[in-house]
Amino acid sequence: MADTKTIEPKSPALVRAWDWITETQIWTSIFRHSAPINDRNRVLVMLSNVFLHMHPVRLRKSGVRLRYTWCMGGMSFFLFLVLTFTGLLLMFYYRPTLEYAYSDIVGLREHVPLGIMREMHRWGAHAMVITVWLHMFRVFMTGSYKPPREFNWNVGVIMLVLTLLLSFTGYLLPWDQLAIWAITVGSNMARATPFLGHEGPGASLMALGDVQLVHAADDARFALLGGTFVGEGALLRFYVLHCVALPLVIGFLMAVHFWRVRKDGGISGPL
Amino acid sequence: MDALKSFIDLFADPRLFFLTTVVALVLIVWKRETFASDRWGWGLMGFLVVFFGFGLFDENFKLIIGKPDNVPIVALIFLLLFFTWFSMREAVRNDRRLSAGEPPIEKDEEDRVWTWPDLVYTELIAMVLCTVILIVWSIGLEAPLEQPANNANTPNPSKAPWYFLGLQEMLVYFDPWLAGVVLPSLIIVGLMAIPYIDNNPKGNGYYTFNERRAEVTIFLFGFVVLWSSLIILGTFLRGPNWNFFGPFEYWDIHKLEALTNVQLSEYIWVRWLGMALPGNWLVREIFGIILTIVYIGVLPVALAKKGLTGYYEKLGPTRYYVTVLLFLSMMSLPVKMLTRWLFNLKYVVSIPEFFFNI
Numbered sequence: 001m002a003d004t005k006t007i008e009p010k011s012p013a014l015v016r017a018w019d020w021i022t023e024t025q026i027w028t029s030i031f032r033h034s035a036p037i038n039d040r041n042r043v044l045v046m047l048s049n050v051f052l053h054m055h056p057v058r059l060r061k062s063g064v065r066l067r068y069t070w071c072m073g074g075m076s077f078f079l080f081l082v083l084t085f086t087g088l089l090l091m092f093y094y095r096p097t098l099e100y101a102y103s104d105i106v107g108l109r110e111h112v113p114l115g116i117m118r119e120m121h122r123w124g125a126h127a128m129v130i131t132v133w134l135h136m137f138r139v140f141m142t143g144s145y146k147p148p149r150e151f152n153w154n155v156g157v158i159m160l161v162l163t164l165l166l167s168f169t170g171y172l173l174p175w176d177q178l179a180i181w182a183i184t185v186g187s188n189m190a191r192a193t194p195f196l197g198h199e200g201p202g203a204s205l206m207a208l209g210d211v212q213l214v215h216a217a218d219d220a221r222f223a224l225l226g227g228t229f230v231g232e233g234a235l236l237r238f239y240v241l242h243c244v245a246l247p248l249v250i251g252f253l254m255a256v257h258f259w260r261v262r263k264d265g266g267i268s269g270p271l
Numbered sequence: 272m273d274a275l276k277s278f279i280d281l282f283a284d285p286r287l288f289f290l291t292t293v294v295a296l297v298l299i300v301w302k303r304e305t306f307a308s309d310r311w312g313w314g315l316m317g318f319l320v321v322f323f324g325f326g327l328f329d330e331n332f333k334l335i336i337g338k339p340d341n342v343p344i345v346a347l348i349f350l351l352l353f354f355t356w357f358s359m360r361e362a363v364r365n366d367r368r369l370s371a372g373e374p375p376i377e378k379d380e381e382d383r384v385w386t387w388p389d390l391v392y393t394e395l396i397a398m399v400l401c402t403v404i405l406i407v408w409s410i411g412l413e414a415p416l417e418q419p420a421n422n423a424n425t426p427n428p429s430k431a432p433w434y435f436l437g438l439q440e441m442l443v444y445f446d447p448w449l450a451g452v453v454l455p456s457l458i459i460v461g462l463m464a465i466p467y468i469d470n471n472p473k474g475n476g477y478y479t480f481n482e483r484r485a486e487v488t489i490f491l492f493g494f495v496v497l498w499s500s501l502i503i504l505g506t507f508l509r510g511p512n513w514n515f516f517g518p519f520e521y522w523d524i525h526k527l528e529a530l531t532n533v534q535l536s537e538y539i540w541v542r543w544l545g546m547a548l549p550g551n552w553l554v555r556e557i558f559g560i561i562l563t564i565v566y567i568g569v570l571p572v573a574l575a576k577k578g579l580t581g582y583y584e585k586l587g588p589t590r591y592y593v594t595v596l597l598f599l600s601m602m603s604l605p606v607k608m609l610t611r612w613l614f615n616l617k618y619v620v621s622i623p624e625f626f627f628n629i
Contacts, residue, residue, distance in 0.1 A: 007427075024417065036387045036388070037379045038306060039385075042385050042387045043579070044388075044389050046387065052386070052387070052391070052513070055386045056386060056392060057385070057386055058383035058384065058386060059384065059386055059390060060380065060381060060382075060383060060384075060385060061376075061380035061381070061382055061383070061384050062377045063390070064384060064389045064390050064393050065380065066393075067361065068377065068380075070354065071393075071397050074394060074397060075401055076399070078401055079401070082402070082405065095339055095548055102419045102420065105416060106416070109394075109413075109416060116406070118410040118414050119408070119409035119412065119414045120405055120406070120409045120411060121425050122403055122414040122416075123343070123405060123409055123414070124414070126340075126343035126433075127343065127405070129343075129434050130343060130346065130347055130350060133352055133494075133499075136462075137354060137358070137494060138354075138358070140465075140487075140490050141362070141478055142377075142471075142476060142477060142478060142495075143474040143475045143477070143479070143483060144475070144476060145465060145466040146466060146467075146469070146471075146472070146474070146475040146476075147466070147475075149466070149623040150288065150466035150511075151469060153466050154463045154465075154466070154467065155461075157459060157462045158463075159465050161459055162461075164434055164435075167432065167434065168432055168435070171432050174416060175419065175420045175587055176415075176416050176417040176418060176419060176420055176422070177417040177418045177419070177420060177421065177426055178340070178415060178416075178417045179420060180420040180421075180422070181426055181429045181430075182430060182431050183430050184429065185429050185431040185439065186431045186432065186435055187439075188447065188451075189447050189450070189451025189452060190452070191447070192446065192447035192448035192450075192451055192452060192626065193448065193452045194448055194453070198448075199370040199454075199626050200448050200452070200626055201448055201625055201626045201627040202625065202627075203625075203626070204625050205625075209538055228592065229421070229422060233352075235606075239314060255482070255610075258376075268475070268476040269377050269378075269380075269381060269476040269477070270374065270375055270377050270378045270381070270475070270476045270477045271475055271476065
């Protein structure tokens with residue numbers, strides 16, 4: 001009897017190509033383990049990937065339920081990333097001076113075919129304000145600020161304020177009527193700051209003899225605007241705050257916030 | 272049709288608007304068992320869709336709703352109502368289980384799942400959906416750009432960015448130092464104080480109402496009624512000269528509203544005692560000052576003795592006084608609103624000599 005000849009079924013070309021790619025030295029140098037289709041690799045992928053390592057390896061079932069989280073915190077973070085990216089692109093085209101600010105925005109609108117970066121930046125910013133509020137709403141309604149998460153709630157409140165300030169400073173940059181008058185209305189409040197605004201209660205007490213220390217050209221509003229009205233100084237100040245200072249601070253606080261979610265016991269749940 | 276529009280316009284008076292939201296909250300909290308049903312939730316959403324659909328056929332309504340920067344606030348109305356209903360629904364569902372001696376739903380979901388794939392795929396889908404919505408929104412609606420900035424041309428009305436319109440609405444009732452500086456700071460301080468003054472160990476990590484009645488009610492009042500509904504009011508219903516306009520009303524710049532607001536000092540010295548206003552501000556404003564001191568100084572102590580004794584004992588003196596002072600500062604807005612509407616009261620204490628008006 002002749003030996004029966006067995007033919008190994010050939011795997012499809014794509015599978016072979018995939019196998020070959022994942023066995024190259026380049027691939028194995030990037031991914032230290034194979035696909036997370038078994039428990040061992042599901043642990044490894046969380047531990048070895050810098051982007052995933054802020055997640056735990058396993059989490060409460062309610063933590064992945066839309067019913068419980070509304071996904072609002074994650075959505076806020078994602079919108080922040082979208083805003084960072086679109087904002088970066090806008091910075092290539094926008095110059096924060098009285099001469100160019102408005103015409104650069106007009107240019108973005110008129111000369112960029114299919115350009116939606118400004119739209120994505122503006123609507124994304126509005127959406128982020130809403131998602132941050134709803135995130136706070138959810139955290140409150142589930143009582144997730146209670147011990148041991150008191151401190152993280154506070155970090156969150158500060159980030160909520162920073163989100164509003166980021167949106168507020170960005171509102172001025174198009175330098176149109178909508179922008180300066182919204183900022184004028186908003187910043188006019190600062191002149192009524194107790195003791196530190198020139199129309200605030202107690203400002204007249206801040207005097208050495210008959211020299212007034214707090215007046216229109218050095219009060220809280222002046223510090224905010226870099227001038228006595230919304231002008232060149234305010235535009236530059238708001239630009240720097242919007243593009244550099246506030247994103248840095250909120251980015252730092254986000255790191256603290258996510259770290260503390262993990263350290264305070266992960267996503268909240270009944271004790 | 273026009274009769275319906277004028278009826279809605281009539282209804283959209285600041286007093287009625289505010290009272291409606293308060294009554295709605297009271298009903299939501301009180302009749303939550305009914306409100307939590309699916310029929311109510313979807314009915315409410317359907318009503319909103321019908322209302323906005325109906326409104327879009329009206330020129331004035333379309334003008335204010337269709338303003339590009341107002342579109343997010345339309346979305347906010349839907350989201351806010353939906354999530355208020357949804358969180359109450361989940362709270363009611365858990366409360367039923369708790370009263371039957373069962374643990375909350377979240378307790379049943381305590382077993383762990385793998386982050387990969389359960390969470391990362393959820394996140395991926397959320398990111399894709401978010402991106403799609405944002406791109407469609409961006410293609411469909413152009414970002415607004417008005418005339419170049421001009422310091423000499425003040426638009427009427429001049430509005431702050433929409434998320435600060437609740438604060439701008441407070442300017443109707445308070446001076447800038449309170450509405451723009453002190454009360455916003457107290458909102459931040461108050462939010463940050465929540466985890467430290469709320470020492471109720473129950474309701475940690477799951478939806479519930481019965482275990483946290485006062486906390487949830489106060490938060491809903493502050494967030495939904497005061498903060499959010501005043502933003503909606505300020506965006507859609509405040510027109511030229513900060514006058515009130517119904518959603519179907521034409522923004523007539525010449526609309527006149529009688530404003531005869533009277534100071535408390537005038538009420539007492541001139542109208543009741545029949546005297547001229549004293550020259551000395553301390554004498555002139557003494558009643559208002561006493562009233563303010565009673566409100567923030569005496570009232571908390573009195574309430575600790577009678578009325579809120581239970582809370583005083585549960586929270587201890589420090590937590591109790593911080594809570595009550597923050598609560599009274601929050602309630603100062605509705606109190607000021609009511610006195611304005613009922614008595615045309617402008618300021619309780621009015622010392623323009625050094626910009627001190629309450």
